[in-house]
Amino acid sequence: MIRELTVLSGKGGTGKTSITAALGSFAKNAIFTDCDVDAADLHLLFNPDILETHAFEGGTKAEIDPDACIGCGICQDACRFDAIKRTDHGWFEIDSLHCEGCRLCERLCPESAIFSIRSMNNQWFVSDTRFGPLVHARMGPGEENSGKLVTTVREKAREIARSKNYNIIINDGPPGIGCPVIASLAGIHKILLVAESSESGYHDLLRIIELISKYDVDIFGIINKFDVNAGISERIVSILQSNNIKITGKIPFDKKFVEAMVQGKTISEYAPGSAIVKVIRNTWEMISS
Numbered sequence: 001m002i003r004e005l006t007v008l009s010g011k012g013g014t015g016k017t018s019i020t021a022a023l024g025s026f027a028k029n030a031i032f033t034d035c036d037v038d039a040a041d042l043h044l045l046f047n048p049d050i051l052e053t054h055a056f057e058g059g060t061k062a063e064i065d066p067d068a069c070i071g072c073g074i075c076q077d078a079c080r081f082d083a084i085k086r087t088d089h090g091w092f093e094i095d096s097l098h099c100e101g102c103r104l105c106e107r108l109c110p111e112s113a114i115f116s117i118r119s120m121n122n123q124w125f126v127s128d129t130r131f132g133p134l135v136h137a138r139m140g141p142g143e144e145n146s147g148k149l150v151t152t153v154r155e156k157a158r159e160i161a162r163s164k165n166y167n168i169i170i171n172d173g174p175p176g177i178g179c180p181v182i183a184s185l186a187g188i189h190k191i192l193l194v195a196e197s198s199e200s201g202y203h204d205l206l207r208i209i210e211l212i213s214k215y216d217v218d219i220f221g222i223i224n225k226f227d228v229n230a231g232i233s234e235r236i237v238s239i240l241q242s243n244n245i246k247i248t249g250k251i252p253f254d255k256k257f258v259e260a261m262v263q264g265k266t267i268s269e270y271a272p273g274s275a276i277v278k279v280i281r282n283t284w285e286m287i288s289s
């Protein structure tokens with residue numbers, strides 16, 4: 001049976017991707033996904049060779065036909081997202097970064113000068129890495145449907161796992177508690193929460209625990225930079241324990257973590273004898289047993 005683990009953190013910058021990559025260096029017969037499709041960065045440590053590139057359909061965006069537009073301004077007045085601008089020449093154009101694709105302007109335009117196009121500004125990839133296959137993606141700026149893209153990435157990983165007999169899929173999850181996170185949790189068996197010892201890290205942890213407590217899966221927790229703020233780390237331990245989340249270890253602050261990332265290596269490659277690696281190896285043993 002193929003097992004699936006999603007690594008989550010509730011917010012960015014907790015060391016989640018570094019920890020996911022280091023787990024990958026211990027895993028055998030694993031396949032990986034980067035579900036943080038809005039700001040993917042696992043590839044920085046995995047240095048993938050891209051084997052396949054696929055376009056992913058995003059949401060719709062409005063466009064104005066300048067030859068048909070008479071410059072009445074009805075569309076600009078109607079757009080709640082302030083996505084329609086008058087140009088220096090007095091005509092109108094759409095700011096695609098702000099357009100939400102609601103199509104209201106298209107319905108109101110008296111000249112039928114507005115039409116919608118589906119964005120193809122997103123891609124997903126299948127790659128080879130030194131740790132196993134990686135399925136990852138890149139979303140264009142201002143694009144939507146990141147939850148659907150996460151689902152696409154995960155479906156492809158499952159397909160590869162089934163056809164090539166990989167026994168675990170490790171998902172580097174997105175930050176926050178929105179749609180992409182929910183998409184990264186469907187059908188998984190285990191969650192690893194990466195908590196950072198800071199006030200904001202603590203509050204984000206509370207939010208993500210509230211979300212994942214609805215899932216009937218094994219949940220583990222690891223605390224990064226635990227020695228930076230002992231008081232907050234104690235509160236994190238307490239909240240993890242009170243939610244029956246198994247604590248796999250506490251990682252001390254160490255600039256080697258950043259140095260490894262700068263060199264494009266996992267911490268287990270960069271500093272194999274470090275205390276961090278000991279904690280992550282223990283985490284992997286607990287999760288994979």
Ligand code: SF4
Binds near residue numbers: 070071073074109113
């Ligand atoms: S509503 Fe139509 S015609 Fe009027 S400014 Fe907008 S695009 Fe041009």
Ligand code: SF4
Binds near residue numbers: 061081094102103
């Ligand atoms: S589709 Fe909606 S959001 Fe986009 S420009 Fe038209 S009214 Fe504004």
